[in-house]
Amino acid sequence: MARKRLIQAINDALHEEMARDPKVILFGEDVEISMFGDTAGLHERFGPDRVRNTPISEASLTGMAVGAATSGYRVVLHMMFANFIYTGFDAIANQMAKLRLMTGGQIELPITIVAGYGGGRSTAAQHSDTPYPLLMNLGGLNVAVPATPRDAKGLMKTAIRGRDPTVFLEAGGRGGESGEVPDEEYLTPFGEAAVGREGTDVTIVAIGSMVRPAMRAAKQLDGQGISAEVLDCRTLVPLDEDGILRSVAKTGRLVVVDEARDRCSAASHIAAVVAERGFASLAAPIRRLTVPDTAMPYAPAAEKHLLPNPEKIVVAVSALMAGSAN
Amino acid sequence: MARKRLIQAINDALHEEMARDPKVILFGEDVEISMFGDTAGLHERFGPDRVRNTPISEASLTGMAVGAATSGYRVVLHMMFANFIYTGFDAIANQMAKLRLMTGGQIELPITIVAGYGGGRSTAAQHSDTPYPLLMNLGGLNVAVPATPRDAKGLMKTAIRGRDPTVFLEAGGRGGESGEVPDEEYLTPFGEAAVGREGTDVTIVAIGSMVRPAMRAAKQLDGQGISAEVLDCRTLVPLDEDGILRSVAKTGRLVVVDEARDRCSAASHIAAVVAERGFASLAAPIRRLTVPDTAMPYAPAAEKHLLPNPEKIVVAVSALMAGSAN
């Protein structure tokens, strides 16, 4: 085991998978120099055929990923900031997520779209969106949102070796979280939430960047005599519905913490799943901690105000335990 | 009152608003000849300055709507099929939904984006999406989805006179539903659900094209001694949360019928809102009837199989009343 940052773990995964399979290619804007560090060293090691900078042409890049993937390549497409996924949205929504069905299953699309997401660094409205709810709704895409370096590496490897498109979103600002990463080869399965911490009173389901605040909150809650179980979704498509339901069956209470805007968020969806399939076990309302339906402001205090944090989680859980929903 | 089809009612609204306010302009692909009929006669009546065909350039059209709206025009932008909203998604997501916040409130964006949505006519995967969940998540857009000709007209007029962007989605295949439309001038407010039918046992919240099947189901349920209240959201942003909660407080049961794909659907969001704010009144799990997370297939039976319909609603409600969640 070695301690690494999330971005480094992703970089390791890319190095390993590109070394393993010559059909893996990577392209995107400035992937050669690597803005975030996740693609560092790949161009030097694997050369310009397999790792190349592209023009700023997102609408074509997403379509090209489809074209190269239908021709036997495993494509990693780096979209830099998640907001630029919107710029290249057409081919994602209208081709990538649909082409397999439309062709009656003639094709596989082993594509991994990588992008950094989320707020908290004053990058303002056009560089801090959290777009997984939209991507989840498209139907034909896997969505991975790792919280730890270990899972980031394992999920990236699983995505690259997969047969379907995956959007891999990294909360990688300033290198991302640090954590232990195994030395030996491993893959992290899709569709299995990780139990960050076991507990009996309340289930806190958290996504990506929200896992750490959730863990912190759980620790504080422990001090208040509240035992919180923390689940890290790891992938939103597929979603570990059973794992979430098992936990809620035990605790009877659910709080979902999600950095996305509230309306039609992943949190909304998880809440809806539990309100249907886990209703009998619920002892209290389901709480969502999300970003209000707002674009991210630039001023740090205004931005921070919108993001879920350990304090807000503690307040929400405490209120839930006390029987009030606020 | 006169009986009209939904598309005709929208056409009436456009005629009235363009006659009323010379600052209303309309553009889009083939709006002059009008594929759906909703923009018929406007070009002839208001001339090429105010009503004009555009090239097939969705990415620019959505941006142009922003530019014209910041310059004092009220823009109606017709995007034809809702899937093409994805083609022009960048300026919707990154500009239209954010620019007011980013400029600190310097601008207003009176923009109405019109598009036909939904399945059921074998137009296949790229012409039958239901994109309101994505649009709801963007934060800065109103979303109107009329079910009746009366509301279609009233909501369109409200959208055009508004100060913010609205996406107006019409379930207009083959002219859409028929219904009575008042002769006198009226506006339909945003954020107020319509009670399609009162009931006491279960609340069925339905959206757009799903209101009619919900009403049919309610009638059938009536025959089985189950009294269903049907709410028609009319607008999803703003959403009439209070109206929905009031109804659920009365009935104790909620079924949401939505033509969108399930994950992060409007149905998910409505379920989540009620599972939080209306939990105490819930006597049963919240059921969602949505489209599985699938692109629309072409073959009619395969398409029909995916769409909610009165029978499925009746089965779901009956099961709910019987105490089983299936």
Add this chain to the structure above:
Amino acid sequence: MPQDSDRTLPNRVPTNGQLLSMFERMLTIRRFEERLGEDFHAGKLPGGVHLYIGQEAVAVGVCAHLDDRDRITSTHRGHGHFIAKGGDPKPMVAEIYGKRDGICGGMGGSMHVADVSKGILGANGIVAGGIPIAAGAALAAQLDGNGRVVVCFFGDGAANEGVLMESMNIAALWQLPLIFVCEHNGFSEFSPSDTVTAGEIRERARPFGMPAELVDGNDLVAVWRAADTAVDRARTGQGPSFIEAATYRIRGHLEAEAHFLSRSYRSEEEVERWRRNDPIDRLSGHLLSSEICSEAEISAIEAKIGEAVEEAAAFAEASDLPDADRAPALMFAGGPAEAA
């Protein structure tokens, strides 16, 4: 389509055998589409169809230079490209009937007919949607390094979508083996082309350093020759080319248009003028006047195609519907290859 061994020589003309073979291919497209039009109006098709009638020389003249390993992307008006590239019309018709034996299992319909095994990456309901897909396939072809080429067909209306410029830039920059074929058929849906398009479309390719040529798209030999040069360039690593083929859409934008349009958008005379410039008539005229074949041979071809059309329609009619619940399982190929 038979290929001669001198395929890459410049300034070639098609052999008589090739001409005859291309004639048959064009007529196949025509007769199948006429039947699909009838079927549509008879209410036999669940969805709409956009017919390619009048443009057959473009698809056939270009695809004559391609093998199964080459790839094409197509448009909403894709039956002609499908057949020209060697797709079997039988499962194509079944697809348009929405049947289980359709080439896409009835899941795609007219706007999505695809046969990946034949290099037909698919018709596409999104205007210009095929262009960047073709660029990606061309990147793959270049990486494979085995001389494969890719052709993207698109309309004059599609040329106003920004992805065209983006993909031309990338194709030129990377010297991809990609041929852009713009079928200028006079209309962008219901808008006459010049009301939505500034300047000459092919000129948009030149700033990228790409050769661009205008051809008479109703002249099979002209198309064939332009494509010959372009494909040769692409195969030999000389990068992308642009062909603009001037042609005309004889039928409606889609067959259903008469049911919903409140007025017409073109004159009968205009259509009539172009009918007299029919690419199939022009070719058969040439075949006969040059004595490449006889009236009797043409009649035999007609008869053969007529049978094929009947057979395909019968096949499509007889085919079962797809399982109603089939779609969801087709969305994902399956779990990760090795994680499972």
Add this chain to the structure above:
Amino acid sequence: MPQDSDRTLPNRVPTNGQLLSMFERMLTIRRFEERLGEDFHAGKLPGGVHLYIGQEAVAVGVCAHLDDRDRITSTHRGHGHFIAKGGDPKPMVAEIYGKRDGICGGMGGSMHVADVSKGILGANGIVAGGIPIAAGAALAAQLDGNGRVVVCFFGDGAANEGVLMESMNIAALWQLPLIFVCEHNGFSEFSPSDTVTAGEIRERARPFGMPAELVDGNDLVAVWRAADTAVDRARTGQGPSFIEAATYRIRGHLEAEAHFLSRSYRSEEEVERWRRNDPIDRLSGHLLSSEICSEAEISAIEAKIGEAVEEAAAFAEASDLPDADRAPALMFAGGPAEAA
């Protein structure tokens, strides 16, 4: 910026008064940005900044022809355009500090500085995002019919976004009063331009029938003259024009880049070469050698600007933070105008 009455005459050169005024504007941009660079490195700015240093002649030479009623759209590198178009640098600096008195109330930051009252529709964090917005504003200007014009500034990297082609087509087709100004500064983020751009960017405008000109973007007078012609065309209903200004980005893509880039992407010599071609030095050299002004006058301008910079920084420092909960209320202007 003062305007002479003979503004629309062709082949004009700027008057001495105009030159001096433009010099001051360029120097204002330079000194404010140098300060912002320092402030960034001193940790005073919450977000990043993309500096315009070295490109000032472009914004100033173009905006000299514009009034408040004209509109511009800008880029992520937008401070120069903001100041050149007459934006007040004080609230601009406060914005970049994330303060309540910022021009956008601290909600937008460096990448979104806008002053709609001055026709500055805003910097934009989405590459090429401003181009169609400008086209829409130009449509509005055309409908208003009062001679207003719109300029969109964008980089050479942005020229590879498809919206450029789309907007050029629409602008040419509708003869919109729109001037496309491409600032070719050598880089598309960290990629040297020629590694991502095929051919000459300005040539991409010609197929639409649009005049396109290359100018030395570090030569204020050359920019001013090209813009004079283009603005004149737009004002008089002669449609859009394209100006490509060759210049160079002296500072990093963004000031933070040294913190995260593992290697450099250009040589010190290259930067040095362009430093010697500084547009402000060139202009001041001309002003002095032509005796349009004296060293003392330049020093006085420097001093004045220096004070303004200090004042703005002090203003920004002293300004309060915006209310932490301000954002949600800014998303919507309010209910429908009359339904309420």
